[in-house]
Amino acid sequence: MLTCQEVLDNMSCYLDGEGSEELRRELERHIARCARCFVVVDTTKQTLRIIADCEPFEVPLATSARLYDRLAHFFASLL
Amino acid sequence: MNLKQKFRPEEDEDAPLVERTLEGDQQAYEQLVRKHEKRVFRTTIAILGELADAEEAMQETFLKAYQNLHTFRRDARFTTWLTRIAVNESLQILRRRRDTTSLDAPEAPPQDLRPRRVEEWYANPERRYAAAELKRMVEEAIRALPPAYRVVFLLRDVEELSTEETAEALGLSIPATKSRVLRARLMVREALAAHFEKPPTLRSRLRRATSLVRNMMAMAFERPVGRPSRR
Numbered sequence: 001m002l003t004c005q006e007v008l009d010n011m012s013c014y015l016d017g018e019g020s021e022e023l024r025r026e027l028e029r030h031i032a033r034c035a036r037c038f039v040v041v042d043t044t045k046q047t048l049r050i051i052a053d054c055e056p057f058e059v060p061l062a063t064s065a066r067l068y069d070r071l072a073h074f075f076a077s078l079l
Numbered sequence: 080m081n082l083k084q085k086f087r088p089e090e091d092e093d094a095p096l097v098e099r100t101l102e103g104d105q106q107a108y109e110q111l112v113r114k115h116e117k118r119v120f121r122t123t124i125a126i127l128g129e130l131a132d133a134e135e136a137m138q139e140t141f142l143k144a145y146q147n148l149h150t151f152r153r154d155a156r157f158t159t160w161l162t163r164i165a166v167n168e169s170l171q172i173l174r175r176r177r178d179t180t181s182l183d184a185p186e187a188p189p190q191d192l193r194p195r196r197v198e199e200w201y202a203n204p205e206r207r208y209a210a211a212e213l214k215r216m217v218e219e220a221i222r223a224l225p226p227a228y229r230v231v232f233l234l235r236d237v238e239e240l241s242t243e244e245t246a247e248a249l250g251l252s253i254p255a256t257k258s259r260v261l262r263a264r265l266m267v268r269e270a271l272a273a274h275f276e277k278p279p280t281l282r283s284r285l286r287r288a289t290s291l292v293r294n295m296m297a298m299a300f301e302r303p304v305g306r307p308s309r310r
Contacts, residue, residue: 001298008192012261016242033297035283035290040194040268043275047268050205051236056218059120063134067116068109070138074145075105 002030007037015045093157101148112141115158118238119165122248125230126169128222136172140165155247162234162248192265196272198283204275220270224263231256232263 002010007030013019014027031038091097093114099107116137123136144164151160205213221229221237234245235256246256277283 001294003298004294008194008265009261012257012264030294033290034294035287036194036197039197039199043200043272044264044268046200046204046275047264047271048236050213050271051217051221051267052239053205054210054214054217056214056221056237057121057124057233059116059137060130063120063130063137064116066134067112067138067141071109071112071141074142 002026004030004034004037007031007034008040011041011044014041015048091153091156094153097148097151097157100145108145111157115161116141118158118162121233121237122162122165122230123169125221125233126166126226127172128226132172132176133169136165136168139168143168156244159240159244159248162240162244163250166230166249192262194265194269196269196276197287198272198276198279200272200275201277204271208274216271216274220267223270224266228259228263228266231259232267235260236264 007027010019010023010027014024027041031041093111096107096111096114100111119137119140120133123140124130124133127133127136140161144161147164151157201207208216221232224232230249231245231251234240234248235242240248242253242256242260245251245260246253249256251259
């Protein structure tokens with residue numbers, strides 16, 4: 001049986017759907033009985049879902065506008 | 080892992096726009112910029128932290144990419160190549176400002192990986208907050224990461240590059256990338272847990288204690304007879 005440390009070390013692999021079938025099974029066997037590791041794996045999975053959904057650090061409109069200005073100037077200078 | 084074997088140029092969805100740009104079509108390049116400005120900005124803000132610096136690095140990235148597009152060898156996706164330029168431009172600005180930081184030698188890694196907040200979270204915890212508030216919490220959690228972890232996390236988990244592409248864009252090894260991704264994920268989880276977890280109950284503590292004992296028993300009984308059980 002995997003130790004809690006091994007579960008932690010292999011968690012990314014598991015969440016990314018990588019790693020062997022056997023590792024998956026072992027990890028699932030562990031978290032089925034270990035409340036602490038279950039929470040850690042489950043909430044890390046939720047973390048990744050929430051982060052991917054919320055689109056952090058969007059480009060401010062003014063920053064974007066200045067980028068296109070600079071490009072336009074640059075293209076004009078090539079003429 | 081050898082990227083050159085793995086990547087097939089026909090898989091790059093940006094290839095037609097790249098070709099048109101090389102033929103002199105500036106509008107094609109503008110389309111590339113529109114498509115990738117988010118990613119480039121996230122890369123530069125992750126490394127630099129300051130908006131003004133990130134903006135400068137982003138502009139330089141797109142100008143350099145245009146000027147050097149003929150050197151783009153199609154052995155990686157365009158976006159990986161572009162991200163790599165964004166990383167280099169950011170590092171140059173960083174060196175100018177602080178002159179010591181590098182992504183290869185990050186500050187001492189956060190020592191202790193052991194999760195501290197281990198209470199369950201509310202169901203759909205993100206719905207407990209308004210979208211703007213949630214975004215602020217997420218950005219704060221990511222901002223609090225050490226820079227070398229922040230950029231790895233943004234590329235891998237916000238931009239959803241593969242581990243290989245993240246490693247390639249940052250010039251890191253795959254094991255180093257994986258280890259930073261894991262640490263960053265745990266740190267961000269810990270920060271969000273402060274907002275999302277349910278208050279501890281006697282029952283949840285008891286359940287953890289019980290499962291700890293059960294695990295130790297299971298491990299002890301799995302050892303072959305005659306060998307001392309160690310944990």
